Amino acid sequence: MHPFQTIIEPFRIKSVEPLRFTTREERAAALTRADGNVFKLRADDVLIDLLTDSGTGAMSSAQWGGLIQGDESYAGSRSFYRFEQVVRDLTGYAHVIPTHQGRAAERILFHTILKAGQIVPNNNHFDTTRANIEVEEAEARDLVIAEGRQPSVVHPFKGNIDLDALEALLARDRDRVPLVMVTVTNNSGGGQPVSLANLRGVRALCDRYGTPFFLDACRFAENAWFIRQREPGMADRTPSDIAREMFSLADGCTMSAKKDGLSNIGGFLAMRSDAWAEQCRTLLILTEGFPTYGGLAGYDLEAIARGLEEVVEEPYLRYRIRSTEYLADKVARAGVPIIQPAGGHAVYIDARALLPHIPPLQYPGIALVNALYVEAGVRSVEIGTVMFGLHADGTESAGALDLVRLAIPRRVYTQSHIDFVAEAVIHVAAMRDRLRGYRITSAPRPLRHFTASFAALA
Structure with missing residues (x-):
């Protein structure tokens, strides 16, 4: 359509919602109150919410x-x-x-x-x-x-x-x-x-x-x-x-x-x-x-x-897929292992590859999710051994992959928000050797990731 490379949103903003900025200490305390599970956080304690793209978009x-x-x-x-x-x-x-x-x-x-x-x-x-x-x-x-x-x-x-x-x-x-x-x-x-x-x-x-x-x-x-x-x-x-x-x-x-x-x-x-x-x-x-x-x-x-x-209009889809690709390109260039090529609605960090010192049954995805929240206020979600490692008979094994999904809500965040997310991911990746695993202290059998409680390992 034109020779320029900058992603522009195919819409104008009519209404805005304020974000609440918190300190690292406040976020650490919030995570403790949430039993180490970002699903249990109050949304007001989250700066940029990439937990899911489901129902979190902005309507036209x-x-x-x-x-x-x-x-x-x-x-x-x-x-x-x-x-x-x-x-x-x-x-x-x-x-x-x-x-x-x-x-x-x-x-x-x-x-x-x-x-x-x-x-x-x-x-x-x-x-x-x-x-x-x-x-x-x-x-x-x-x-x-x-x-x-x-x-x-x-x-x-x-x-x-x-x-x-x-x-x-x-x-x-x-x-x-x-x-x-x-x-x-x-x-x-x-x-x-x-x-x-x-x-x-x-x-x-x-x-x-x-x-x-x-x-x-x-x-x-x-x-x-x-x-x-x-x-x-x-x-x-x-x-x-x-x-x-x-x-x-x-x-x-x-x-x-x-x-x-x-x-x-x-x-x-x-x-x-x-x-x-x-x-x-x-x-x-x-x-x-x-x-x-x-x-x-x-x-x-x-x-x-x-x-x-x-949703099938071409300007929307071009912007949607390119925005996700933009985040993927930024973190991948910094050496963060992700699923390649970029997906449509989210960037998936390979937590198992990023944190090889944390075995799957100590939940490297949870370690990365919680570090991203405490360090930057960015909420993401584990898709790995916690979500898929528990079998119907109650036994547990390593999931096929240990991923952290950064799901991008539709028409909600601007390019500067995504730049901030990339900076946060790169910052946490640089401190990877300091991250430690977690254990589950309580959880239901079905869909345990929604309500499980976690404790950090020493």
Whole structure:
């Protein structure tokens, strides 16, 4: 569009929220009160919050305007029908079931279709997906390609599922696989994209073995942008066109609208199957609400509908992906090991590589997360042995990776904020030899990372 390299936000700022600056001593005390777990911090004690990009973005003026138009009728809301039409136009799925967020869509789907002992393959399941499968006494099996398990290896589509491994599973255990899932982009593996060629390969295998295929689609637009940038023959296609083909290859999807719905709350379950949809709606009424609101206010449905239209706009996606890449480039040039290439929504630091003196069962990711907070007020999240090292039977082992995710909320922080984050990461990396591991003092079995308590090791 122009020869200049500076990233500029494709929007103007109308309203601002003040940040609270704290001292290192205040942050250390806050972390102690939080039992060494940044999930338990008060948000007011955080300077720059990169814990998650889920529901933490800034809505557009059009979305805020949509809130005023929300129809709060219990049944048959006008806002639902606008939401339903936008989702249908995007996905092509006949049945659109709103939920209060993505994990509710997962819970309804898996409780409806899963039986004990079954297997759900995926490139990588994220935390709530895995938990909602395991609570049904089924197995969440990760089949990402080998490159996706190697942080420093550069590959354009490290989120791809291993088609050979998937075929072997289907050939051996077809009767135990009620559906195949693929997460786009692949959050647990560094926000890495999945190619259209890979999705077409999954579709072909599912057709051959008569198995339904669903997407975990919460970052579908970011995935579509990566396909446009990296996959041969895609450069002249629009993100919305690519996204529609992605959805056309699957039989349904779960969606957290708190990501690429650009909304602060909400999600949906969408599918082609009449029979599954009928069962899912029955459970929805029991746990979420009537099928035309699904646990959401009418104004939430309006905001999501507009967000799904905005998220595939090229100026937004260009800014979004380049901003993340900018942070990745800055810390990588300083020698900080990260997952390469940069993901869509976050930069993932390889804590195991940065802190080799801290073994996985002393949680190097927690050590790095807590140091970033105490030193700079930056809140991030561990994606590693704490999040994924506890098995369904209660035993623990090292996770496949020990990562620290810097998840960037959409349309919230400016380039100077990101420069500050880069400086903070580089500062903590320089003091790596002084960091020590942690032990867990208490934790629930499912999703323990949200509420666990930690103590620093001497």
